[in-house]
Amino acid sequence: MPKTAVVAGSTGLVGNHLIQILAQSHEYEAVIALVRKGSNVIYDGVFTVEVDYHRLADFAENLQADDVYCCLGTTMKKAGSKASFYQVDYTFPFELAMIAGKNGSARFNIVTASGANSASLFYYNRVKGDIEKAIMKLNIPNINIFRPSLLLGNRSEKRMGEQVGAAIAKLMNPVMLGRLRRYRAIKGANVAKAMYRVSQLDKTGAQIYESDKIYEISQD
DSSP: OOEEEEEESTTSHHHHHHHHHHHHOSSEEEEEEEEETTOOOOOTTOEEEEEOGGGGGGGGGGGOOSEEEEOOOOOHHHHOSHHHHHIIIIIHHHHHHHHHHHTTOSEEEEEOOTTOOTTOSSHHHHHHHHHHHHHHTSSOSEEEEEEOSSEESOOSSOOHHHHHHHHHHHHHGGGOOGGGGGGSOEEHHHHHHHHHHHHTSOOOEEEEEEHHHHHHHHOO
16 A cells, blocks of 8 residues: 655755655655755655744644654754754654654654764764664654664765765775674665665564665665
8 A cells, every 4th residue: 555755854865865766666655855944945756845843743744654754964063063963863853753653653764873872972973872762762663773874975065074984985895894894884875775675664663774784775
């Protein structure tokens, strides 16, 4: 039976690839992309809903979906402060997950990061770990957490650190074997493909997919 999907963070690297995959899929009769007010974003074959993430509960009726995909995320530099970073990477995803649970969504998929750990000494990793733990406590039948390492691909905005990292990754990926495979850089397109494929599986409970497993799932 055709399903409905909601995607938050559809203008980002992973979200943009994901929207294209979902729009072309026969699994969904409707794909809803959440965009910030004033974004003027249009996708072929996709419904766009302008939302204010600070008042996400006001848009709950527009978030009715079988599968919810959360690709929200920022960097500390872009956020400008720990408080702003926390909003984008914890508060907004958690509120989206709560609405998904209340709306009876069957599945919630979220992109966090390699190294996510609520006990980490690093604030970035700690927040990623905190959102994972919080979402897994919610009443959602299936929760899928994707932990990619450094994301590769063309972004709308330039991130110098990631550009340098991408250049290094081309040299390091081939020699990162065994347990180090999970730290290999990965293309945003591969993450999007894996998210879609995992969402078509008949699973319950919470699953965590590290970067190497994400890559494996994405392969044809």
